[in-house]
Amino acid sequence: MPLVVTQAIVLHAFDYLETSRxxxxxxxxxxxxxxxxxxxxxxxxRVGTGVDLFAEGEAQIYIKPTRxxxxxxxxxxxxxxxxxxxEMSRFTAAxxxxxxxxxxxxxxxNAAMFNDLSATLxxxxxxxxxxxxERALAGAWQMIADAGFTPSLDVxxxxxxxxxxxxxxxxxxxxxxxxxxxxxxxxxxVRKLPASARDTLRRWQAGEVVTGLGAAEGRAHQRLxxxxxxxxxxxxxxxxxAFAAWESDFGAQPSALxx
Ligand SMILES: [Zn+2]
Numbered sequence: 001m002p003l004v005v006t007q008a009i010v011l012h013a014f015d016y017l018e019t020s021r022x023x024x025x026x027x028x029x030x031x032x033x034x035x036x037x038x039x040x041x042x043x044x045x046r047v048g049t050g051v052d053l054f055a056e057g058e059a060q061i062y063i064k065p066t067r068x069x070x071x072x073x074x075x076x077x078x079x080x081x082x083x084x085x086x087e088m089s090r091f092t093a094a095x096x097x098x099x100x101x102x103x104x105x106x107x108x109x110n111a112a113m114f115n116d117l118s119a120t121l122x123x124x125x126x127x128x129x130x131x132x133x134e135r136a137l138a139g140a141w142q143m144i145a146d147a148g149f150t151p152s153l154d155v156x157x158x159x160x161x162x163x164x165x166x167x168x169x170x171x172x173x174x175x176x177x178x179x180x181x182x183x184x185x186x187x188x189x190v191r192k193l194p195a196s197a198r199d200t201l202r203r204w205q206a207g208e209v210v211t212g213l214g215a216a217e218g219r220a221h222q223r224l225x226x227x228x229x230x231x232x233x234x235x236x237x238x239x240x241x242a243f244a245a246w247e248s249d250f251g252a253q254p255s256a257l258x259x
Contacts (some may be wrong), residue, residue, distance in 0.1 A: 001062040003073065004030055008059035009118060010051060012099040015041065023051065024102060025059060025073065028114045031107040035061055035072040052092055054081045054121055083125035090124050092246040093136035097121065098241035100140055103234045104147045113146035116207075123209075133218045136246075140225055141204035149233050150205055152177030153198050159183055166195045171224070173231040184205055191224065222247050 016022045018082035021040040026032050040051060051057075059074035084094045101117055120139025127135050155162055157177035163169055170184035171177065171193040174225070178198065179187055193201075197217065200210045213221065226243050234240070 001064055002072070004059075004061045004063055005255070006030060006059055006061070007056065007074070007114070007118075008051055008061075009056045009114070009121070011102050012044055013051075021051075022069070025061075025102050026105055026114055026117065027059065027061070027109075028111050029109050030061070030063075031109055032102060032105045033061060033063075033070055033107065034068060035059070037072040038077070040072075050077045050080055051075045052080065054084050054098070054125075055079065056081070056118060056121075080120070081121055081125040086120065087128070087132070089132045090127065092242070093132055094121055094124050096240075096246040097124075097136060097139055097143070099240060100143055100229065100233075103145065103229075110146060116142040116146055124148070130213065130215075132220065133222070134213055135209060135219050137213075137214045137225060138204045138207075138209045140229075141201065142207055143183050144190075144229070144233055145205045147233065149228075151201065151228060151232075153202055154178075156180035156183050158187075165199075168192055168194045169198065173227050176232060191227075193224075197221065197224075202206040219247075 006027040008025040008027040010023050011026055012024040015019055016036065019039050019041045021037045022034060023037055023082070024032060024034050031124060037051060055077050056079045057075050057077040059075045062071040062073055064070055079168060084090045097120060101113065105113060116139060120135060123135045154177050157172065157175040158179055161180045161184070163178055169178040169192045170187065172179050172187045172190050174189065175187060178193060183188060200221070203210050225249060226240065226247065229243070230240065
């Protein structure tokens with residue numbers, strides 16, 4: 001069995017039999033992989049009990065070429081990100097980003113996405129108040145750009161006419177971005193996107209963090225993100241459960257999300 005040694009982040013974990021766990025990891029070298037961590041629930045196991053949700057470290061993975069479940073040889077945790085479990089807003093935001101990575105990354109290496117997720121989780125583990133949502137939105141749009149999906153913001157997504165930077169434009173998810181007035185009249189489902197919100201999206205895609213959004217604009221951006229992910233980024237109809245919990249005022253308890 002070929003051995004892959006790679007930096008990895010735990011995106012999902014569940015118990016398996018009496019002493020083991022199955023982990024879904026995003027790795028820098030091999031994209032998203034499912035691994036069996038034998039003995040991970042024993043304190044003296046080689047993998048150890050510190051390998052929990054959102055933890056990052058160096059993973060040794062024995063790849064079984066014809067199988068979907070590989071074997072985790074060892075996982076040296078370098079960052080447990082314990083701060084993510086201390087505040088519900090941090091946990092639900094981190095869960096939404098993990099869901100995004102699981103649904104988007106595939107088994108091809110995408111170092112940019114790995115690095116953006118890692119940096120965002122580090123920031124979330126210490127963020128409070130509005131910064132939690134602002135940091136998570138920035139990270140999500142960066143990961144979407146890393147995956148090769150970017151909404152058209154400066155030219156019409158349909159006819160490619162140039163759009164004035166300071167205009168409120170119409171945003172169409174089916175069309176894949178902003179529309180000029182002529183094309184907007186023909187579009188069925190649209191949202192208004194003020195110039196400031198379009199500027200914010202542009203800055204997120206460029207890797208910036210935007211502060212001072214305010215609660216209402218933050219929520220509008222959360223909804224726009226979820227709709228864009230649903231329309232363009234995920235290729236199936238399975239519900240985005242962690243996104244739903246992130247958007248809800250009364251998000252599910254952490255134990256329910258760990259499932
Ligand atoms: Zn147009």
